[in-house]
Amino acid sequence: MKPLRILIVENHPDTVKWLQIFLEDLGHAVVAARTVEEARVALREHETDVLISDIGLPDGTGWDLLERATKRPPFSVAMSGFGMNADSARSLSAGYRHHLLKPFKTQELEEILTQAEAEIAALP
């Protein structure tokens, strides 16, 4: 499989650091942002295959980020501690393919990325 270009948006320092290392070890190219504003800049400046974004961010929500993105990545994953059905539905309506409940297991993320790899490889 071709390595994915991944943008992580997360403001918890340890999570973002180790998530980046974890994904890079899997062979992916990773850019990290800590706020909605940083993520908007990153989306403009970097070609992104997969967006993995926290929902609760210091300057807004991951929902706003994706809904207002001018250049949407082909595959997006929300991460959140909000576990109500309505939160999950809100993520899906914003354009996320999955709503990953935090703290998630690495296996859950790997399965989602396998799906992303297959879908992105099939794109024209």
Added chain:
Amino acid sequence: MTAKKKGGGALLEALERERLFLAEELHEGLCQSLGALSIHLKALERRVKKMAPAIGNDFAELHRTVEEAIDQTRFLHRTLKPPVSDGPSFLKALTEWVESKRGVLECEASFHERIDSITPGVAVALLRIAQEALRDSILNPTVTATRVTLAVKNRSLMMTLSDDRKPSSGPRNAAALQVTAAHAKSIAGKVQALEKDATIEVRAPLAASPRRSARSKNF
């Protein structure tokens, strides 16, 4: 309204506030740290396995332990701040709660009907009542089995919580019963203890089904 009744409502509010506070603390602190630790260990496990497989396996074991801690923390978070907003999510949360106690007691749950028309407030209150009753059963040394049933009767939801306690084992915890009564009152429901406290029966009003209301208007 009497001072006692006002006090019951205030006690419930204080309990819920405390639970939400603890849930937030748990999520923002321990949950985030465990999540980061799990990713950290998995990354280390992968790196070390290439150089020293035996030590890599030790990391794998540590990683599994952290993932178990994540499961436990998620459950605790859901107990403090149940993700219930409607009938199906209430049934899911109640089933999970009953199943989590199966290792301690023989627990049986039977839900005869789908419950669609239930407000978030009723869902949370009924879940809290079930939690109180099950905790009380666990604390009674004579109890070996419990049963939770849900049924719809006359536009009300009937929840029955029973166990096989011995009559000589004394009444249910008075404070737990007070909390249960306050929860029932908060949703305009009724609660009664039967068979020397072996059974708690709660009747809660169901919200009118929007579809049915619209149809009756048409007729």
